[in-house]
Amino acid sequence: MSYVLAKSQNNEIHEAGECGGAVTSILKYLLDEGLVDGVLALSPQDDVYDAFPVFITDSQDLLKTAGSYHCAPTMIGDLVQKYFFDKKVAFTVKPCDMRAVEELIVRHKINKDNIYMIGLNCGGTVSPVSGREMIDLFYEANPDDVISEEIDKGQFIIELADGSEEAVKIHDLENEGYGRRKNCQRCDVKIPRKANIACGNWGAEDGWTFIEINDEKGQELIDGAKKAGILETKSPSEPAVEGRSKVENIMIKMAKKNQDATYPLVSEMDEWSRCISCYACRDICPICWCFENCELNKPYFKDEANIPPLPIAFQGVRLSHMSFSCVDCGQCDDVCPMDIPVSLIFDKLQKKYYNRTGYVAGVLDDIKPPLYSPEKTEL
Amino acid sequence: MFEIKHTLCPSCSVGCGINVILDGEEIVGTFPYKRHPVNAGKNCLNGRNSIDCFKNKFENVDLTNSIADASNEIKSANASDVSVICSGNCSVEDIAAIKDFAESNGFNIGFYANDLKNFEDVASYDEIANASKVFVIGDLLYENPLIGRRIVHAKQNDAKIYALSKNENAVTFNIADEISNSSVQEFLDKFKGEIDDSSVVVFNYVDEAGDLDKIESLNCKALPVFSKPNTKGALDIIDSKSADEMVELFDNTKLLLVFNDDVVDEFDYDFTKISKIITFACCENDTTKISNIVVPVKTWLEQDGSFVNAMGEVQNFNCVIGSDNLGIIEVIGELNK
Numbered sequence: 196m197s198y199v200l201a202k203s204q205n206n207e208i209h210e211a212g213e214c215g216g217a218v219t220s221i222l223k224y225l226l227d228e229g230l231v232d233g234v235l236a237l238s239p240q241d242d243v244y245d246a247f248p249v250f251i252t253d254s255q256d257l258l259k260t261a262g263s264y265h266c267a268p269t270m271i272g273d274l275v276q277k278y279f280f281d282k283k284v285a286f287t288v289k290p291c292d293m294r295a296v297e298e299l300i301v302r303h304k305i306n307k308d309n310i311y312m313i314g315l316n317c318g319g320t321v322s323p324v325s326g327r328e329m330i331d332l333f334y335e336a337n338p339d340d341v342i343s344e345e346i347d348k349g350q351f352i353i354e355l356a357d358g359s360e361e362a363v364k365i366h367d368l369e370n371e372g373y374g375r376r377k378n379c380q381r382c383d384v385k386i387p388r389k390a391n392i393a394c395g396n397w398g399a400e401d402g403w404t405f406i407e408i409n410d411e412k413g414q415e416l417i418d419g420a421k422k423a424g425i426l427e428t429k430s431p432s433e434p435a436v437e438g439r440s441k442v443e444n445i446m447i448k449m450a451k452k453n454q455d456a457t458y459p460l461v462s463e464m465d466e467w468s469r470c471i472s473c474y475a476c477r478d479i480c481p482i483c484w485c486f487e488n489c490e491l492n493k494p495y496f497k498d499e500a501n502i503p504p505l506p507i508a509f510q511g512v513r514l515s516h517m518s519f520s521c522v523d524c525g526q527c528d529d530v531c532p533m534d535i536p537v538s539l540i541f542d543k544l545q546k547k548y549y550n551r552t553g554y555v556a557g558v559l560d561d562i563k564p565p566l567y568s569p570e571k572t573e574l
Numbered sequence: 575m576f577e578i579k580h581t582l583c584p585s586c587s588v589g590c591g592i593n594v595i596l597d598g599e600e601i602v603g604t605f606p607y608k609r610h611p612v613n614a615g616k617n618c619l620n621g622r623n624s625i626d627c628f629k630n631k632f633e634n635v636d637l638t639n640s641i642a643d644a645s646n647e648i649k650s651a652n653a654s655d656v657s658v659i660c661s662g663n664c665s666v667e668d669i670a671a672i673k674d675f676a677e678s679n680g681f682n683i684g685f686y687a688n689d690l691k692n693f694e695d696v697a698s699y700d701e702i703a704n705a706s707k708v709f710v711i712g713d714l715l716y717e718n719p720l721i722g723r724r725i726v727h728a729k730q731n732d733a734k735i736y737a738l739s740k741n742e743n744a745v746t747f748n749i750a751d752e753i754s755n756s757s758v759q760e761f762l763d764k765f766k767g768e769i770d771d772s773s774v775v776v777f778n779y780v781d782e783a784g785d786l787d788k789i790e791s792l793n794c795k796a797l798p799v800f801s802k803p804n805t806k807g808a809l810d811i812i813d814s815k816s817a818d819e820m821v822e823l824f825d826n827t828k829l830l831l832v833f834n835d836d837v838v839d840e841f842d843y844d845f846t847k848i849s850k851i852i853t854f855a856c857c858e859n860d861t862t863k864i865s866n867i868v869v870p871v872k873t874w875l876e877q878d879g880s881f882v883n884a885m886g887e888v889q890n891f892n893c894v895i896g897s898d899n900l901g902i903i904e905v906i907g908e909l910n911k
Contacts, residue, residue, distance in 0.1 A: 240609070245608075245609035250576040267608070269608075278576050278597060469722075469726060470745075471715060471722075475619070479606070500743060530617070532719035533726060
């Protein structure tokens with residue numbers, strides 16, 4: 196592992212990108228050198244609250260993906276496994292994306308040799324609809340006037356079209372039920388270290404991106420982009436490295452605190468009684484990859500008389516199949532029409548599994564999925 | 575080429591947004607549309623399965639021949655024997671064209687809104703969430719989950735929930751303070767004294783037309799929730815008929831033209847009594863199976879248009895994929911030649 200500060204040598208990208216445009220430049224290098232068939236990255240749609248992954252094959256189109264989109268909590272892992280298995284593809288990943296991809300790699304659903312993972316440090320994401328509501332309630336601004344947003348130094352900061360900024364402490368927003376998504380509040384993986392490189396502004400000087408190079412492929416990327424003349428790098432100072440580490444540790448500490456506060460007993464959760472068996476949680480889960488062969492497709496789970504299904508029968512199947520690999524991405528919460536906090540229970544069980552085995556989904560170097568691992572046969 | 579595009583869910587009148595995933599010329603999946611204000615990326619199973627109609631499009635139907643055959647049949651029939659069935663599955667633009675087509679040719683027109691009707695001032699979804707009492711007629715949590723979610727929010731805001739359903743296992747019962755399996759009239763009579771201006775009545779069925787008048791006379795807002803995406807929009811354009819009136823129309827029809835609907839599934843009627851049925855549909859259904867001629871038309875994914883959702887918002891949708899078929903407006907243009 197090593198560190199560099201990096202920024203784009205391309206003026207347009209430097210201007211459009213976050214923190215000097217290093218990420219966009221690295222993606223451009225990969226495309227221009229033909230190292231990948233395409234790049235999968237978030238691109239804004241109707242406004243800054245609305246972004247989804249686009250597949251880019253021409254580096255000229257990368258500019259529209261530049262910048263940060265905290266109000267677009269997407270998941271890239273299942274897209275890569277379903278639609279890009281045979282392609283050489285680079286994509287940006289939050290820690291939960293990276294963890295999902297790693298879990299899918301060990302299940303042979305993604306070919307590690309085909310991918311470049313450009314990690315983005317993540318302090319959390321905000322759901323777009325509640326994000327707009329939050330800005331309406333807590334800021335002196337019209338949500339439609341926001342041109343960019345940022346989470347920095349414990350604040351959710353918005354920038355308006357006139358160049359002005361407003362900031363409110365994340366803690367205050369979350370106390371009122373807004374701010375980051377619940378799963379992000381308890382997530383303790385803030386830097387995606389299984390990605391080839393992990394990029395962010397923590398510890399970085401203005402106009403530069405702080406990059407942690409995690410493996411040989413990551414080093415080759417940085418060296419290649421420099422050689423191609425698109426990336427400039429320099430070594431970060433010791434205080435910068437320490438500052439970044441300090442930010443990470445503070446965020447992990449906050450997450451642990453939230454974990455301690457938010458794990459109820461299943462039997463105490465009356466939310467399960469409104470489950471309508473729509474399978475949205477299963478279908479969105481990046482770790483659930485059985486598709487048509489899923490046990491939950493069996494006729495006895497299709498009986499309308501069993502709606503709502505007993506949690507132990509319905510969620511129990513999924514819990515037993517994959518909770519040890521839950522990456523706490525919160526997608527199941529996001530898509531549940533009944534607002535059942537599904538991820539809470541899955542993450543709780545993953546943490547129990549961690550307590551017994553030390554296994555953190557998508558972070559450790561296990562070569563096989565947990566229940567197939569010889570070290571865990573006693574379970 | 576992999577692409578994600580915004581569209582609307584066509585599976586009921588709630589008006590949820592949904593993203594579809596394209597891989598080249600195929601629609602291969604759905605993706606949450608989290609920015610959409612109605613559903614914030616949440617879709618029910620029907621919504622996520624709505625792309626099946628694209629996957630099951632008619633193949634091996636000669637469009638030119640089917641339009642020519644349909645045109646010949648229509649031109650050789652007496653106008654008074656022809657009935658046009660319009661549907662809440664059609665866009666606002668299609669419905670206007672269908673109405674114009676029927677009227678200009680002197681055909682009868684039939685439109686069924688599940689015995690529900692337009693209310694002048696309907697409750698918004700936010701008003702449901704903020705009501706102090708919500709009277710729920712139908713298992714909305716299960717059948718229209720993204721309105722059901724607003725009822726859950728009302729419950730979380732300490733509202734009292736009164737639920738009526740014919741299904742004794744209704745999911746809505748699980749969050750309700752009062753439950754009933756009675757008739758709509760008995761339900762309304764029983765709780766009439768508790769309904770005030772901070773209440774909302776939300777319903778997806780009634781037993782009889784009189785129930786609608788009763789709901790309308792209450793001192794609170796109401797929200798009828800339709801089973802089709804644009805029934806509300808259609809009601810703004812065409813007067814609906816009751817089930818009995820529809821049956822009477824069928825009885826007096828020799829040539830039935832069905833636009834994007836499945837009357838065989840919807841009505842307990844012997845459609846073999848009608849001499850000829852021509853269906854304009856995007857994919858197979860029970861009506862197309864018994865039709866003499868089927869003219870394939872574009873799915874909502876293949877054209878621009880608009881739906882009016884249950885609370886009256888006009889929502890536009892854009893074409894997300896090309897098509898060899900014609901839209902209803904274009905087919906009508908061909909029929910009018």
